[in-house]
Amino acid sequence: MNLVVVLVMFLFCGLTLAEESPADTETTLSGYHHYVLGLQGQLGAINKKLGALENRLKETENHIEDQKRKEGYRVVFSASADGGGRIGPFKTDTTLVYNKVITNIGSAYNQHTGIFTAPVRGVYYFSFFYHAGGEYIVFLSLMKNNELVGTTSDHSSSFDTADNGGNAVFVQLQQGDHVFVRMRSNSHIWATHRFTTFNGFLVSPS
Numbered sequence: 001m002n003l004v005v006v007l008v009m010f011l012f013c014g015l016t017l018a019e020e021s022p023a024d025t026e027t028t029l030s031g032y033h034h035y036v037l038g039l040q041g042q043l044g045a046i047n048k049k050l051g052a053l054e055n056r057l058k059e060t061e062n063h064i065e066d067q068k069r070k071e072g073y074r075v076v077f078s079a080s081a082d083g084g085g086r087i088g089p090f091k092t093d094t095t096l097v098y099n100k101v102i103t104n105i106g107s108a109y110n111q112h113t114g115i116f117t118a119p120v121r122g123v124y125y126f127s128f129f130y131h132a133g134g135e136y137i138v139f140l141s142l143m144k145n146n147e148l149v150g151t152t153s154d155h156s157s158s159f160d161t162a163d164n165g166g167n168a169v170f171v172q173l174q175q176g177d178h179v180f181v182r183m184r185s186n187s188h189i190w191a192t193h194r195f196t197t198f199n200g201f202l203v204s205p206s
Contacts, residue, residue: 124170137154
C-alpha cells in the first residue's frame, strides 16, 4: 500500500475518531501508528532488496557486454617477405619485415615494421616459414617482446643449394604485447614467390 494513501487514511480516520471517546480514540490511534511503522519497515526492506537486485542486474549486463566485446574481436593475419631475392646476411640481429600482406583482419600486423601488436588479452597461434639458399646459415627466432618463444634454423652447406623450415607456437599475450620474427646476424632468407611467411590468429580472448 502506498505510504501517501496510508497517511490520507490515517488523517481520515483521525477526523472520524474525533467524534469517539478520548480513550477509544487513543487506543485506535496507537494501533494505526504501529501499523504505519510496520508498513514503513516493510517498504524499507523492499527498497533494500530492489537496490541489491539492481546492482546484480547491472553487474550481469556489464559481464555480458564484456563477453560480447571480447568475442567480437577477429584477429587473423598472414604476410610474406617479398624483396625480389635474398635478405641478409647482416652484421646485427634484424627484425624481419614481411612487407606483402595477404590477410590482416583486425589490423594488428604492421607491414612496415614486421611487428604484430596484440589488440586484446588472449591465446594466439603463430607460425613462420622460410626458404633460403645453402651458402649461408638460417636462424630465425619468434619473439614475444624480448622473450624467445620459437626458433627455426639450418646450417650452411656447399652441396645443399636450398633449405626450407619453420615452426609454430601457441602464446598467451597481454593487450599491447609485441610478436615478431628476428633474423640472427650473419644469417639470411629468400624473399620471393611467398616462400617466407609470418602468420597468426587469435584463438581465444580471455
